[in-house]
Amino acid sequence: MKIYWFIPTHGDSRFLGTAKGGRPITFPYLRQIAQAVDELGFEGALLPTGKSCEDSWVTASSLLSVTERMKFLVAIRPGLISPSAAARMAATFDRLSNGRMLINVVTGGDPVELAGDGLHLNHTERYELTDEFLEVWRRELAGEDVHFEGKHVKIHGGKALLPPIQKPYPPLYFGGSSDPAMHVAAKHIDVYLTWGEPPALVAEKVAKVQKLAAETGRTVSFGIRLHVIVRETSEEAWAAANSLIQYVDEETIRKSQEVFARYDSVGQKRMTALHNGKKESLEISPNLWAGVGLVRGGAGTALVGDADTVAERMKEYQDIGIDHFIFSGYPHLEEAYRVAELLFPRLPLENQNSRSIEAYGEVVANNHYPDRKEAKASG
Numbered sequence: 001m002k003i004y005w006f007i008p009t010h011g012d013s014r015f016l017g018t019a020k021g022g023r024p025i026t027f028p029y030l031r032q033i034a035q036a037v038d039e040l041g042f043e044g045a046l047l048p049t050g051k052s053c054e055d056s057w058v059t060a061s062s063l064l065s066v067t068e069r070m071k072f073l074v075a076i077r078p079g080l081i082s083p084s085a086a087a088r089m090a091a092t093f094d095r096l097s098n099g100r101m102l103i104n105v106v107t108g109g110d111p112v113e114l115a116g117d118g119l120h121l122n123h124t125e126r127y128e129l130t131d132e133f134l135e136v137w138r139r140e141l142a143g144e145d146v147h148f149e150g151k152h153v154k155i156h157g158g159k160a161l162l163p164p165i166q167k168p169y170p171p172l173y174f175g176g177s178s179d180p181a182m183h184v185a186a187k188h189i190d191v192y193l194t195w196g197e198p199p200a201l202v203a204e205k206v207a208k209v210q211k212l213a214a215e216t217g218r219t220v221s222f223g224i225r226l227h228v229i230v231r232e233t234s235e236e237a238w239a240a241a242n243s244l245i246q247y248v249d250e251e252t253i254r255k256s257q258e259v260f261a262r263y264d265s266v267g268q269k270r271m272t273a274l275h276n277g278k279k280e281s282l283e284i285s286p287n288l289w290a291g292v293g294l295v296r297g298g299a300g301t302a303l304v305g306d307a308d309t310v311a312e313r314m315k316e317y318q319d320i321g322i323d324h325f326i327f328s329g330y331p332h333l334e335e336a337y338r339v340a341e342l343l344f345p346r347l348p349l350e351n352q353n354s355r356s357i358e359a360y361g362e363v364v365a366n367n368h369y370p371d372r373k374e375a376k377a378s379g
Contacts, residue, residue: 001318002043002223002350003343004073005336006328007033007063009047009054014331017256017295018247023331025054027062033333034063037070040340041349044071046225046326048298049106051113057089064097073102073173073326078133079119079126084158086133087140087169094164101170105130105189107181109265110297121152123264127180128152134172134188141169173223173324177205178266186212189220191324195271196226196301198285203320210321223324224317227292227302228335230342234306241304244330245279245291253277256295263297271300287313299328311346 007030014021023029037045047056060072074093076086094101107130108114114121121129132150136158139146146158164170174185175193182205185192192209194202206222213220229244231237257277260268275282275290282291284301287309293300303310314325329335361370 001314001347002324003339003347004324004326005033005037005042005045005339006326006332007037007045007047007059008328008332009056009059010050010052012331012333015243015247016245016292016330017249017252020247021331029333030059031063031066033336034067034070036333036336038067040336041344042070042336042340043324043350044073044100044102046073046104046328047075049075049077049104050110051116057093061093064093064100069100071100071102072097073104075104075106076137077106077108077117078130079108079114079121079152080117082155083133083136083153084140084146084155084160087137087158087160088162090137090170091141091160091162091164094166094170095162099165101164101166103170103172105134105172105174107176107184109263109268111264112262123178124180125152127176127178127184131184131187134184138169138172138188143168175225176267177270181266182209182212185209185220186216186218191221191223193223193225193324193326194322195267195299196224196288196303197270197274198288199316199320201270202317202322206321221323222321223326224322225299225326226328227299228310228327228329228339228343229289229302229304230307230310230338232306232342234309237304237306241289241291241302245294248279248295253279253294256297260297268297271298274301302329307342307346311343314343314347 009025011025012023047060049056056074060074090101090103107126129152132153136146136148136153136155140158140160141164146155148155171190173191173193174189186209194205209220229237229241231240260272271293274284275293282289284290287303287305289302289304290300292302303313363369
């Protein structure tokens, strides 16, 4: 497994749907989260994109010099930037970070937001554009001199003169639940992402993308985007989940769902269908809780439980092909530590922090440190 965290450039809090417990998004706070990700042994972190967020490229670039190991999963938005300019940006970031660049391809699902950014294409056309964009982007970073005449993209003599460190280019991540999205994934993408749906639904998507990729002679890896609420006991975890939405009232839910209803994103519609805007019956699958999606777009579900149970649920996803887990939790600084301390010892991780740390916890009786083996066993 590879476990990633989240840099909350659109805001952070102890509660959803309220200013109570909210935290200003400042560089010192984002730096704390990034350095926790770096130190604790996460593979890297996702940075969100859109009008509600600080710019993901500027933010990630600002955090390069204060981190050493973590990778940055940063968005490119076909239609908002040319593929040639995006290729140069990716190559530069990859070189300056010594190979710590990952690319999240975001086609977009809110026509109102997209119109505000000057993109006036329907759902199908946006995926046509994404297909053409990635064709050019991949070829340029692979070293080709590109001449391309598409319906939406026209490039004459496109070339990335300075290559990236990762070959042939930084890995491409991408999510989309519609048929056009899955065809794009099968043709271009390295890691196909799904939001946190019940395992049976995720398995259907994995099987479909695998089949489409095989038809083009490719293989694709798979990842899932989830929140996580893990505690020492199940009772504590569910209490924390309920606390997270304690200030979310019916009017806030109604207004949020009105906004999400305008999206033409199939994935967002699937997220909404998991709870239908109701606080009742939010556990939609064992330990999979849809409460976050009442007021948050995109990833709206969380794994909730004690560490052993959450690890078991993760392994169920792994059994159907998921090996990249992109997690978040409120607030993101403290929850990064909870996940690393409670979950990491129970998971087959690829990127454990390899540095030797002999002292765990506070010294006992001014005489000795607690047993490290005991700390690992208890999480």
